[in-house]
Amino acid sequence: QSVLSQPPSVSGTPGQRVTISCSGSTSNIGSNAVNWYQQFPGMAPKVLIYTNSQRPSGVPDRFSGSKSGTSASLAISGLQSEDEADYYCAAWDDDLRGPVFGGGTKLTVL
């Protein structure tokens, strides 16, 4: 059971906009920044969004992050087939004194 809650799966068609939610608590998302990672099968995760809404260089602006209270969201607009991957949210947890991850969301592009 992961500390942060994500839907197990989401799907969309090419060109569509999809969002992935991440729910936490006051000890993690409510108090600290949220990051999002993208992971393709058999590969290492790669940071997609850091500090709630910042994109590393090279990440398309189709990907955006937001945070409100104890929840966060990752939005992907103009969905493409190559976006099909697993997405994980993460945040520092003050009680654990370390980062916690969500259970992951599998994005399927129909």
Added chain:
Amino acid sequence: QITLKESGPTMVKPTQTLTLTCTFSGFSLSNSGVAVGWIRQPPGKALEWLGTIFWDGDTRYSPSVKTRLTFTKDTSKNQVVLRMTNMDPMDTGTYFCAHRRGGYTSGYYETWFDPWGQGTLVTVSS
């Protein structure tokens, strides 16, 4: 360019000790603020933070594995070593090391892992 790579056994027996090495380049773990984390992922499951080692030798471990885990660093070799005792089949998974970015600013943690090593699959089986 920062790179990291994990190495070690692909299989260990229950009750044995696992030793993994993370060899990195592009940064120095002797510089203030620098840290390396270890994260694992059981097959088909989510990511789990195991712990972090800092430039000053300080270590933080997840409570779930704290009593079994030790991190050490060799700055001259640009390596971090993970040692986990009393391995169990539940410890089977891919183990990643990763460079930590960000830090603690004004009462607010904004840290993330970037980049990650390719990971190494460890199977615990008799």
